[in-house]
Amino acid sequence: MTEEEKIEHIPEESEGNGIPNGGNSAKTKEDFDLATIYVSDAQYNRNVFFDTTPQAVRLYILYNHWSLKVAVYFFILVNLCLAIFEEPAVFPLPIWATMLVELLCLLVFTCRLVHYAKVIPQDKFWKDLKNICIIVILLLTLIDMIIYGALNAANCYSVRWSRVLRPLLLVNITEGRQLRRAFRSIRNALPQICYVFLLFMFSVLIFSLMALKLLGKRGLTTTNGGPYFTSYLDIVFDLYVLVTTANSPDVMMPAYNASFLFSIFFILYILINTYIFMSVFLAVVYNNYKKYLKQEVQQLVRAKRHKMARAFAILQEHKEEGGQPVVTQPNWNKLVQQVRPNMNNAHRELLWSVSDNKNQGFIGKVAFTQLADLLNIEVITLKSRPHPFQSLFPTLYQSAPSRLLFRIVRHRGFVIAYDIIILVNAVFIGLDEDNPMISNSEWAFLALYLLEIMLKLYVFEPRAFFSKHNFWNWFDTIIVVSALAATVINSSLKSMEEYTSRQILDIVFILRVLRLIRVVDSIERFRTIFNTLIRIGPAILTFGQLIIVVYYIFAMVGMELFKDKVKFYEDTTNPAKAYCGNPLLKGTAFAQFNYCKNNFNNVVSSFILLVELTVVNQWHVLSSGFATVTHVSARIYFVVFHIVVVIIIINIFVAFVLEAFLVEYSVDKSGLQSSLEKKIEELELAVEQEKLEDNLVNAMETIDNDLGTGQSAKTNTPALMFKIASKRYRTVDALLQRMFEADIDPEDFSEEDDTGNFANPTFLSA
């Protein structure tokens, strides 16, 4: 749909809801429902053109319910995991069982699609490519299942080809926005990548021709005594592998042994094709990624403002005749309550005071539009309340030894002491645990860690200590408590049955080592880098999905092509183990390196093999191995995988990390966020972690001074404190938006936008 259509949309619905332009009529429940949807769509950057009839709005609210989304992702996961149980299976199940589960999944997806069709207008539904894609995928899967079932019943050979379509559902469901965006950014970069790739291949071909002419006739032999550089296609493959550096320096050695002058040829080749061309690929991908992502995110921001403008149009009133339309505080409050029912009043009032900074009791369009972004900033509300012990045993808790304890635990030395304990523990872990002294020391360390947690719980208010954003407190407690549990189970097993469970011991070891990570938090510089890494984590998950889609498709194709060509034998005495059960592999590098378990015999080993191919090293041995057992053209599969995953996707990943880190370094906080922080400081509600602790001391000292009246002496100290969460981006969109929002005028409501497709939901289907 075009921009024009959408603009027509707004008056239509505001008139439909009977709001005269200057009227101050009371807003109905339907109005608030609609406005709530617009705001929450804006907050989560959903671009769905739902019907604005009350019935469709109710259905749409249901459609966006978290439980339904979780259910869809669960069934997609089940559908993908079917590969584990289908032939070639890790755990074989009868065909009727997997078929039944798959039918159930298809049913769920159909229901979800029907639900979606009820929410949006018919014509929009059929114009949206991703709906068509889902329908086609579902139909093809059904056809394939029928054919496969029939052929199987007739004992004929058949292929479940529709399995490659399964991961595409992940891309085409409504919630797959990030993934679609990643695919779009790849598609946009493709033409440029292609030109560079062609030039790069031209260079490889020219170098191969030169290698053939220079080295082919010299009668050189490889280490195995085979002919060296005599066939053009083999040279091209060898030199392509050299670009990935996987066969360096082996491919050079025969020529280098003949004369050191030939090494110049290879060094030049590596310089041009590995270093320069691969950097150019990264530059091209990075440049395109940046350019198109910027455009897309700017479109997203415009769409968000447009939606906020619609919500505003619904709730607007005219304070004075001919004045600007405004939204009053009561209406705003009611709206926010509906959008985020679990938000406390204080937080809501804080957001209102940021929006209405002139304290007028109403806000205009621009201030109203900020709401979607304000809701995305995570504000932590801290209640400064006394420690439970304070209420239970006031005298004891405020006694001199107890207060000395407070001082010790809050001292810097306490942290340093525990960092040293952790380092000593690291040494003890490294030592041999068969020594009884060492293995018993584990109990001492566990006791020390438990003591630390108890002391902290004694000194700090438990609910503050375990508040949602104290990552390291949670981390510590979980690790220490589970280590304690695992160690106790392990020793009781050991003492009772003289038997150590390997699994439990493994868990104990992993937990012990994980405990050491906490040292990172003590060093400021490390914490910064670590936090940045954690912050870009959710966005990396999108790439995780992207990788899974691509891997799944390649795994399905690979399993059809190469299953059971290479076998792995657990039994070491079996003579077939030496050549992976395939006589063709006798004497090949594949068998020599003992790569038998790198096969396509089930979906798990296929995935692991694809990871190895992504890492690139030795991929020529793997691909040659599979080419040996099938046909030389099997190399094409591996080269295509290399181009798709290593040259394109990994470069997009690097480009993303690069951009995210550069944004982290350059922009410190988005404007809106800092205005919220300013407001919090203005209202003297700000609190830093250290201040929080000080404040607790103060509170306690206050209590100490006038025990009888409790906290009444300091009623002007606010009981609530706010803090902006350090993990600032609740959604990937927010991070992306922050990257590029500097270029958009805050007053731009995009009605004048002539791009015509900014909120157009015809997303690419992969």
Next chain:
Amino acid sequence: MTEEEKIEHIPEESEGNGIPNGGNSAKTKEDFDLATIYVSDAQYNRNVFFDTTPQAVRLYILYNHWSLKVAVYFFILVNLCLAIFEEPAVFPLPIWATMLVELLCLLVFTCRLVHYAKVIPQDKFWKDLKNICIIVILLLTLIDMIIYGALNAANCYSVRWSRVLRPLLLVNITEGRQLRRAFRSIRNALPQICYVFLLFMFSVLIFSLMALKLLGKRGLTTTNGGPYFTSYLDIVFDLYVLVTTANSPDVMMPAYNASFLFSIFFILYILINTYIFMSVFLAVVYNNYKKYLKQEVQQLVRAKRHKMARAFAILQEHKEEGGQPVVTQPNWNKLVQQVRPNMNNAHRELLWSVSDNKNQGFIGKVAFTQLADLLNIEVITLKSRPHPFQSLFPTLYQSAPSRLLFRIVRHRGFVIAYDIIILVNAVFIGLDEDNPMISNSEWAFLALYLLEIMLKLYVFEPRAFFSKHNFWNWFDTIIVVSALAATVINSSLKSMEEYTSRQILDIVFILRVLRLIRVVDSIERFRTIFNTLIRIGPAILTFGQLIIVVYYIFAMVGMELFKDKVKFYEDTTNPAKAYCGNPLLKGTAFAQFNYCKNNFNNVVSSFILLVELTVVNQWHVLSSGFATVTHVSARIYFVVFHIVVVIIIINIFVAFVLEAFLVEYSVDKSGLQSSLEKKIEELELAVEQEKLEDNLVNAMETIDNDLGTGQSAKTNTPALMFKIASKRYRTVDALLQRMFEADIDPEDFSEEDDTGNFANPTFLSA
């Protein structure tokens, strides 16, 4: 020195030269000499605080003479190349010979330094760290030579340790600006890299500890039957190697064969340490590189403006009482004539008309300052003159068949026809040349290529065809003529003595294949990428020097540590060849892979080995090999090399290519250049390649029409045409400046700058 000192410097010298502030006194030769130096220093971004006495100025002009610079680089090269002839030598020479040459080099460097000391004031000389560095290097080298000579005469073992200092001369000479800048940008990025590196090493150590606990006690064995993951230090080394992907998937296979669950550990390790941390390294290096380079280049631009302001102060006059000082056209002309004696008048007038765009006959300070940049823009002056045949045989040259020929050669089809010929030729090259049909076809192709060049020379004016900037014309002609010569020599040798010289044949093959590259020029998209690559070429040379400095130091150290530990035998029958002449290597991967020639036995093989280590693949086999023949701590050498070259320098290289490509994509032309182009177009002197050809046709047709009067009928057609060279950056500085100049105000003359060190020549000495 501080900024204040320098600012005092200007009035001092202007007064010293007797220029009253409002005077219009005639400028002396000394004034012009001084102004010339300032302008040429500004043009080439030299930052030398020379004395302004006429004698020092003359010495400084001599100091900057190209022949002296070439001599210095020649002697540095000789000094570096001595390693080829010194023990362990490729071509051994007696000690007295190499010592004598080295003494000569030292003498040359001393002379150059004394010359420099005469040019700049004494106190500046001794404050400049790079001069101190050169003195220290020279002294240490001398001491080392004496000790080595004495010990050698007494037949004692001694080490020429001062050889590692040799490449540092390349960094510390006055001309090594780019190289010093590269080193500085590394030094500036180091602290940040260090923090990330420490966190990365922490992660490697934690993972190693976990691997020890999980896998150490399981009794697994490697493919060779050795113990697997039992020693902590070995695990750390193995996992460090895994970060470089060099031992993937081999290091994982034993654990993976035991259970596929262990592969999760390795996949997680690779994800975190190889993909995420290595991207973070790139991000940190790129960010720092960008940040500091920007600062430095902005300082350079300020220093350049400062120098131009000084030149202006010398030449300035006051047109009217109390008006702004200006420089008149005669003075400006004289100055430019001195700065660029070989610039033709038309070009100079063009530059003047760009500077003086109001046609006043004088220019102010801002316009004068542009001169340094204008001189850096390469303007090609084209003279439209008739073809020599036109003058010699006018009737024949203008006859109908001749004019048909013009049309054929200028037709697009002509280019396409030759592209097809080249592709056919590529197929013929790929075929077996022993077939007489194929080998004779080479003559046909050579004839076709010669014909093409002749035809073009017939149609186009030869001097225009071979003008300096027609890269492909030069390329074609040189390749075809040398291929012809080599082929003729080869066949005459063959027919006369029934013997084919291998060397000449190799050259013939290389030339034949190189000819194919020309196809790139025919495809617009490829040409763009190719031109960009060629454009960033000179800047890559700076990295070449950087790499050579680092390689040389590592090669010298490596040769002292590992020389003759591993031997290579040409003779294949020698049984010692199987274990590289060192029994310790029996059965190791190093010997199995036949890596004997990868040794430190002379400087050439050391360099090739270091390239292999840079490529990273199999570096664990190489480093373990050298650790086997010496001591396990030898691995430190290889790990340090990896950190320095792969993690730091290669990332800086990638960062540079990335930035250069992004600049190429985003900025199209610098403002100044486009203003020059605008001027050229305004004056109707512009010429495109195609227009040039059209113009020649027109000129010839004109001549055809009125043969008697020659060109007189069209005297209003300018006889000279200008074109801005497509290879736009004559200096690396110009490219860098273009990257960042957008942020500097053109009116900023930096006198207010308070950084205090912008033109400070106390460069880092490596």
